[in-house]
Amino acid sequence: MEGVDEVDTENLPRVALPMATIYDEEAVEVLRKQAAVQPHTLKRFRNVLFKQAAGLEEALEILPVEQQAGFREGLQAEVLTLHEARVSEIDGAEKLIFRTVDDHLIETVILKPESGRTAVCISSQVGCACYCSFCATGLMGFSRNLSVAEILDQVRWVNRRIKTEGRSVRNVVFMGMGEPLLNQAAVFEAVERLVDPAWFNLSGSHVTVSTVGIAPGMRAFTERLPTCRLALSLHSARQSVRERIIPQARKYPLSVLKEVLEKAETRGTVMIEYILLKDLTDRPEDLTALVDFLGDLPVHLNLIPFNSFIGSNLEGTSYANCTIFCNKLKNKGLKVTLRHSLGVDIMAACGQLVQHKLKIDKNID
Ligand code: SF4
Structure with missing residues (x-):
């Protein structure tokens, strides 16, 4: 089964960074003790770095002058390097491409809806081992997991970038490159830091981890992070259609996912994402199956128009037909939203821009 069993993504060696980072709790604690910095001073240092999104030099000013050198020499602030930024002329969405220390490219997308509630869509892996047919990242194959520092640095980078606009990240969604629940250890730790008052201090209901249905990871997520959201x-x-577009569906069939969703019932609203593909997921029998599957589950359904990309042979449902599909579901009593695609002109959907760039780099476009 392509992409399902071959790679044990949880047990791969982690990337080694040249020096400790501001995200490395143990290294920072060692420095704190060496420099005899008080715990409450370290707390203020972290507040400046992660809540006020300031640079390392500004944060160092919190420390007594004689204690700054050890921190300056022992820690690096940024883990990722900005390689390219594209800004949508339609809606202001921004796609950032970051380069990792070992020369991989990953994507982060900033969404700026009219509500003013800035959201950031972050990556959890370089590429992906799941090979979903509607996803550009799926065509790239899997390279490696991102570390906790690489995951969190995407959020800090974005906060620093949008600070001058008077904005800050309100929502974080793990919907960029990679399957978060196949990099569970790092993703769970990163989510804990995002909602920790001593770190990023986001509301749990504003942090969403999205999965194609890795059932054991879904169970673990609802156990360990009950205040956060699962999509x-x-x-x-x-089942047959799902297996065609999501190879992981063979391993975790609909019956298993339904059981997981029923048990997650008391842990807040689960978001269900549903991509509308012409003559594949938008037919009357698809709608009937969807209504039957969701039944009385306390979920919110998001319908997603499909953004086509190079290498895909799938076609999206027209916007008019998306609206009809949406209204029919509403008439059945489901809580449903038809999403508007932000950042269409900058290839904002997962993996599209990196995949496009890699093709150009290899001269096969
Ligand atoms: S949709 Fe998600 S899980 Fe599927 S290939 Fe893309 S990144 Fe991987």
Whole structure:
């Protein structure tokens, strides 16, 4: 089964960074003790770095002058390097491409809806081992997991970038490159830091981890992070169709996912993502299967128009037909939203820009 069993993504060696970072709790604690910095001073140092999104030099000013050198020499602030930024002329969405220390490219997308609630869509892996047919990242294959520092640095980078606009990140969604629940250890730790008052201090209901349905990871997530949100990329409630577009569906069939969702019932609203593909997920039988599958589950359904990309042979449902599909579901009593695609002109959907750039780099475009 391509992309399902070959790679044990949880047990791969982690990337080694040249020096300790501001995200490395143990290294920072060692420095604190060496420099005899008081715990409450370290707390203020972290507040400046992570809540006020200031640079390392500004944060160092919190420390007594004689204690600054050890921290300056022992820690690096940024883990990722900005390689390219594209800004949508339509809606202001920004796609950032970061370069990792070992020369991989990953994507982060900043969404700026009219509500003013800035959201950032972050990556959890370089590429992905799941090979979903509607996803540009799926065509790239899997390289490696991102570390906790690389995951969190995307959020800090964005906060620093949008600070001058008077904005800060309100929502974080793990919907960029990679399957977060196949990099569970790092993703769970990163989520804990995002909601920790001593770190990023976001509300749990504003942090969403999206999965194509890795059932053991979903169970672990609802156990360990009950205040945070889970999104299931369902995309079809018909097993045969789902297997066609999501190879992982063979390993975790709809019956298993339904059981997980029923048990997650008391842990807040689960988001269900459903991509509308012409003649594949938008037919009357797809709608009936979807209504049957969701039944009385306390979920919110997001319908997603499909953004086509190079290498894909799938076609999106027209916007008019998306609206009809949405209204029919509403008439069945489901809580459903038809999403508007932000950043269409900058290839904002997962993996599109990196995949496009890699093709150009290899001269096969
Ligand atoms: S949709 Fe998610 S899980 Fe599927 S290939 Fe893309 S990144 Fe991986």
